Amino acid sequence: MGGGGRGGRNRARTQRKHFRENRENVWKRSRHESSDSNTNSGWEPFATQNPAFDEYYKEQGIVSLEEWDTFNSVIRKPLPAAFRVNSSSQFCADILSQLENDFMKSLQTEATDGGEVEAIRPLPWYPENLAWQSNYSRMQLRKNQTLERFHEFLKQENEIGNITRQEAVSMVPPLFLDVSPDHFVLDMCAAPGSKTFQLLEIIHRSTKPGTLPGGMVVANDVDVKRCNLLIHQTKRMCTANLIVTNHEAQHFPGCCLNKLSSDSSEIGVVKEQSMSQLMFDRVLCDVPCSGDGTLRKAPDIWRKWNVGMGNGIHCLQVQIAMRGISLLKVGGRMVYSTCSMNPVENEAVVAEILRRCGGSVELVDVSCELPQLVRRPGLKKWKVRDKGMWLASYKDVPKFRRAGIVPSMFPSGQSATDPTDNEQDVSLGEKHENGGDVNSENGFQPTENPETLEEVSDHPLQRCIRIVPHDQNTGAFFIAVLHKLSPLPAIQEKSVNLQRNLHSNNEERSEKLSNEIIESPNINQEDDTDEKFPETASDTDLVENEPDETASEHDPCQPCEENKPEEVPGDRENDPKKAGGKRKLQIQGKWKGVDPVVFFKDEATINSIKTFYGVGDSLVLNGQLVTRNSDSKHVKRIYYISKSVKDVLELNLLVGQQLKITSVGLKMFERQTSREGTSTSCAFRISSEGLPLLLPYITKQILCASPVDFKHLLQYKTIRYADFVDAEFGEKASKLMLGCCVVILKKGTQASVDPIQVDVSTIAIGCWKGRASLTVMVTAIECQEMQERLLMRLEGVNGTSPVENISSDVADESKVEESNDVEMNEETEPVKMATAG
Numbered sequence: 001m002g003g004g005g006r007g008g009r010n011r012a013r014t015q016r017k018h019f020r021e022n023r024e025n026v027w028k029r030s031r032h033e034s035s036d037s038n039t040n041s042g043w044e045p046f047a048t049q050n051p052a053f054d055e056y057y058k059e060q061g062i063v064s065l066e067e068w069d070t071f072n073s074v075i076r077k078p079l080p081a082a083f084r085v086n087s088s089s090q091f092c093a094d095i096l097s098q099l100e101n102d103f104m105k106s107l108q109t110e111a112t113d114g115g116e117v118e119a120i121r122p123l124p125w126y127p128e129n130l131a132w133q134s135n136y137s138r139m140q141l142r143k144n145q146t147l148e149r150f151h152e153f154l155k156q157e158n159e160i161g162n163i164t165r166q167e168a169v170s171m172v173p174p175l176f177l178d179v180s181p182d183h184f185v186l187d188m189c190a191a192p193g194s195k196t197f198q199l200l201e202i203i204h205r206s207t208k209p210g211t212l213p214g215g216m217v218v219a220n221d222v223d224v225k226r227c228n229l230l231i232h233q234t235k236r237m238c239t240a241n242l243i244v245t246n247h248e249a250q251h252f253p254g255c256c257l258n259k260l261s262s263d264s265s266e267i268g269v270v271k272e273q274s275m276s277q278l279m280f281d282r283v284l285c286d287v288p289c290s291g292d293g294t295l296r297k298a299p300d301i302w303r304k305w306n307v308g309m310g311n312g313i314h315c316l317q318v319q320i321a322m323r324g325i326s327l328l329k330v331g332g333r334m335v336y337s338t339c340s341m342n343p344v345e346n347e348a349v350v351a352e353i354l355r356r357c358g359g360s361v362e363l364v365d366v367s368c369e370l371p372q373l374v375r376r377p378g379l380k381k382w383k384v385r386d387k388g389m390w391l392a393s394y395k396d397v398p399k400f401r402r403a404g405i406v407p408s409m410f411p412s413g414q415s416a417t418d419p420t421d422n423e424q425d426v427s428l429g430e431k432h433e434n435g436g437d438v439n440s441e442n443g444f445q446p447t448e449n450p451e452t453l454e455e456v457s458d459h460p461l462q463r464c465i466r467i468v469p470h471d472q473n474t475g476a477f478f479i480a481v482l483h484k485l486s487p488l489p490a491i492q493e494k495s496v497n498l499q500r501n502l503h504s505n506n507e508e509r510s511e512k513l514s515n516e517i518i519e520s521p522n523i524n525q526e527d528d529t530d531e532k533f534p535e536t537a538s539d540t541d542l543v544e545n546e547p548d549e550t551a552s553e554h555d556p557c558q559p560c561e562e563n564k565p566e567e568v569p570g571d572r573e574n575d576p577k578k579a580g581g582k583r584k585l586q587i588q589g590k591w592k593g594v595d596p597v598v599f600f601k602d603e604a605t606i607n608s609i610k611t612f613y614g615v616g617d618s619l620v621l622n623g624q625l626v627t628r629n630s631d632s633k634h635v636k637r638i639y640y641i642s643k644s645v646k647d648v649l650e651l652n653l654l655v656g657q658q659l660k661i662t663s664v665g666l667k668m669f670e671r672q673t674s675r676e677g678t679s680t681s682c683a684f685r686i687s688s689e690g691l692p693l694l695l696p697y698i699t700k701q702i703l704c705a706s707p708v709d710f711k712h713l714l715q716y717k718t719i720r721y722a723d724f725v726d727a728e729f730g731e732k733a734s735k736l737m738l739g740c741c742v743v744i745l746k747k748g749t750q751a752s753v754d755p756i757q758v759d760v761s762t763i764a765i766g767c768w769k770g771r772a773s774l775t776v777m778v779t780a781i782e783c784q785e786m787q788e789r790l791l792m793r794l795e796g797v798n799g800t801s802p803v804e805n806i807s808s809d810v811a812d813e814s815k816v817e818e819s820n821d822v823e824m825n826e827e828t829e830p831v832k833m834a835t836a837g
C-alpha cells in the first residue's frame with residue numbers, strides 16, 4: 001500500500017478536457033468525416049499522404065522494399081487501444097480476473113460475433129499479463145454501443161488509477177530499464193507521465209501495507225503545463241516516492257555537495273548528510289522527438305512531417321542523453337527512447353553517446369530480454385537529408401548549412417577533415433547492409449559520390465531496438481539500453497569541477513535562506529495539453545543553468561541549440577541579494593512561480609494527530625512531513641514523503657535549492673472543519689490518498705463494519721447511528737470522537753470485538769463522525785468503484801448475490817440522512833463529497 005490507484009479527484013474534469021485536445025485523441029476530430037466506426041476502413045480523415053515521408057523512409061531502409069506496402073497501409077490505420085493494470089493497486093487481481101473471465105468472453109461474443117480476432121488480449125511480452133490491447137481503437141470503443149460497458153470500465157478504472165491507458169509500445173522502455181523497488185530513477189522528459197506512472201508501479205510492486213519502497217522517482221519536464229498533466233497523472237498512484245521537477249533536462253542539476261556545504265551547519269538542516277550528490281541507478285531518457293512513430297494515433301503529423309523535424313532536434317537529444325549518462329551511477333542503466341523512426345534521432349544519437357563516452361558506456365545487447373516482443377535491429381548506416389539533398393557524409397554538407405547539419409548526424413560522426421581520424425569509427429559501406437556485421441578495417445574515405453559510398457558505423461548499433469507498426473499492430477518506437485561501466489572521460493570531469501564551483505556559489509546563497517525552505521508545487525490548472533511537435537525548449541525560469549558537463553566548448557551541437565544559461569530579465573526575487581532580503585525568500589521560495597514548501601516540524605500538531613488516531617512511533621512522521629506554508633499555524637495540507645525523497649530534499653537544501661520542485665509528497669492530512677464544529681484535540685483529517693499508508697498504524701477512531709453496513713455507507717453516504725443494521729456498530733460509532741474516523745470492511749467470520757488487522761485485502765474508507773450520523777468522505781467515483789468491487793467479491797464468495805439480501809436489509813430508506821454535515825474547507829483541492837441518492 002502507499003502507492004496504488006485511488007486518486008482521480010476533482011481536477012479530473014479539467015484534465016480530461018485537456019487530454020481530449022491532445023495527440024491521444026486526435027482521430028476524434030474527424031468524427032463528422034467518418035461514419036463507419038466499426039471497421040478500420042473509411043478512417044482517413046486527415047491527409048495521410050506525404051511524398052517527402054515516403055521518399056525519406058524508403059531511402060533509409062527502415063523496412064525492406066518488399067514490406068513497404070504493408071508498412072504503409074498499417075501506419076494509416078487507427079491504433080488499437082491498449083492499457084495496463086496497476087500492479088500495486090489493491091484491486092489488481094480483481095481487475096485481471098474481470099478482464100479474463102468477463103470481458104474477454106463477453107466482448108468476443110458481443111463485438112465480434114464469435115469471430116476469430118480476439119476482442120481484447122494480454123500483450124504477450126508484458127510480464128504477468130498486466131498489459132492488454134484491444135482490437136479496437138479508442139474512438140471505436142467510444143462510439144460502439146456494444147462496447148459501452150467495457151469503455152465505461154476503462155474510463156472509471158483509469159480515473160481511479162487501477163489501470164492506465166497507454167500506447168503498447170510506449171510501455172516498452174521502462175521494462176528495459178530493469179527497475180527495482182530500491183532504485184533511484186530519473187525520468188528526464190517525463191510529461192505527460194505514462195512512463196513515470198509505470199516506473200512507480202514497478203517501484204511499488206511488492207510494497208507491504210504501511211511500508212514504502214526504498215527507491216524513488218524524479219520525474220522532470222521542461223514544460224510547466226505538461227508538468228501539471230504529469231502531476232495529475234501520477235496523483236492517481238498515491239505515492240510518497242516521487243518528486244516532480246521542472247528543468248531543461250540537458251541542464252538537470254547535479255546537486256553536488258561540496259565539502260564546505262557538508263561541513264556547514266549554518267543552514268541547520270542535516271548534519272549527517274546521507275547523500276553528497278544526486279546520482280541515479282536508472283535513467284529514462286524518453287526525449288522530445290519528431291514523433292512520427294505515433295502517426296497512427298496522431299494523423300495530423302502526416303501534414304506537418306518534414307525532414308527538418310528530425311534534423312532540428314538531434315542536438316538537443318544528444319545533450320539530454322549525455323546529461324542523463326553523467327547523472328547515472330557507475331553500474332547503472334539508462335534507456336534512450338523516442339517515438340520516432342528517424343535514424344538521425346535514434347541511431348545517430350546513440351552512436352554519438354558512445355563516441356563521447358569512450359569505453360565508459362556500452363550499448364547493451366538485450367535480445368534475450370522480453371523475448372516475445374517482436375523487434376528489429378538498429379540501423380548501421382543511414383543518410384542525412386537536407387534542403388532536398390541526400391548527404392552521405394559531413395563532407396557533403398555545404399558550408400552555409402553546417403550550423404544546422406552536424407557531424408554527429410552521420411554514421412561516422414566525423415567531420416572528415418582528416419581521414420585518419422576516422423579509422424576507428426567507420427568503414428566503407430558499399431556492401432554492408434543495415435543490421436549486419438560490419439568490417440571496419442577500411443576506414444573512412446571521403447568520396448565524391450555519395451550515392452555509391454556510404455558511411456557505416458562500427459558501433460554495435462544493431463543492439464538498438466526498432467519496433468515497427470506492422471510487426472505486432474502497434475505504433476513505432478526506438479529503444480537503446482546503455483550501461484555505464486566507469487566514470488566518464490576526463491573532459492567530462494573537467495566540466496563537473498566547473499559545476500561544483502557553481503554549487504559553491506549556490507551554497508553562499510543558501511546561507512541567506514531560512515531553514516528548511518524547499519520549492520513546492522504550484523499547481524497551475526491552465527488547460528493546454530497541446531502535444532505538438534516539441535521544439536527545442538528553453539527554460540526561461542531557470543536562472544542558474546549549470547554548464548552542461550557533457551557539452552564541451554567545442555561541442556559541434558552548439559550551433560543548433562540555444563543552451564546558454566539564461567538570466568530572466570527582472571527576475572529579482574530569484575536572487576537573494578537582489579530580492580530584498582530573507583523574508584521575501586521565505587515567502588516566495590527560490591524559484592519564480594513555485595510556492596515554498598517547508599518540512600513540517602510542529603510537534604504540537606504532530607502529537608495531536610498521533611494521539612487522536614492512536615498512531616504510534618512505528619510510523620516515522622517526524623522529518624517526513626512537508627507542507628507548502630511556512631506559517632505552521634495556517635497549514636492546510638500536510639504531505640508525507642518517503643525516506644528516499646527526504647534525503648533528496650535535504651541534499652537539495654544544502655546545495656542551495658538547485659532543484660525546481662513542482663510537486664512532492666503524498667497528501668496525508670488536511671485541516672478539517674464542520675458546521676457542527678470539530679474536536680478540539682485534532683485539527684486534521686486523514687486524506688483518502690494517505691489512508692492506505694496510514695491504515696496499519698491507526699488504533700483509534702477506527703471501526704469494523706459488516707458488509708451490510710459498509711455497503712449502506714457507500715450507497716447512502718450518511719447514516720444515523722441508530723439506523724445501522726449492526727446496532728453494536730452504530731453504538732460504537734456514536735462514541736468515537738467528533739471528527740475524522742476510518743471504517744473498514746469486516747472480513748468473513750471476523751467478529752466486531754476482534755482486534756482490527758490490516759492486510760493487502762483490507763478495504764477501508766475515511767468517514768466523518770458527526771453528532772448524529774456517520775458520513776463517508778470519499779469521492780463519488782471512489783464510492784462507485786468500491787461498491788462494484790464489493791459486489792464482485794461478495795458474489796464470488798457465495799455464488800449467490802448476498803448484495804441482494806443486503807439491499808433488502810435497508811428497512812427504511814427514509815432513515816438515511818440526506819444532509820452532509822461535513823464542510824470541506826480546502827482551497828484548491830476540496831474532496832468532492834459524494835451525495836446521497
Ligand SMILES: C[S@@+](CC[C@H](N)C(=O)[O-])C[C@H]1O[C@@H](n2cnc3c(N)ncnc32)[C@H](O)[C@@H]1O
Pocket residue numbers: 170188189190191192193194195196220221222223226247248249250286287288289316534535536537
Ligand atoms: C516524448 S515526450 C515524453 C513522454 C513521456 N515520457 C511519457 O511517457 O509520458 C517528450 C517530453 O519532453 C519534454 N521536453 C522537451 N524538451 C525538453 C527539455 N529540454 N528538457 C526536458 N524535457 C523536455 C516535452 O515537454 C515532452 O513532455
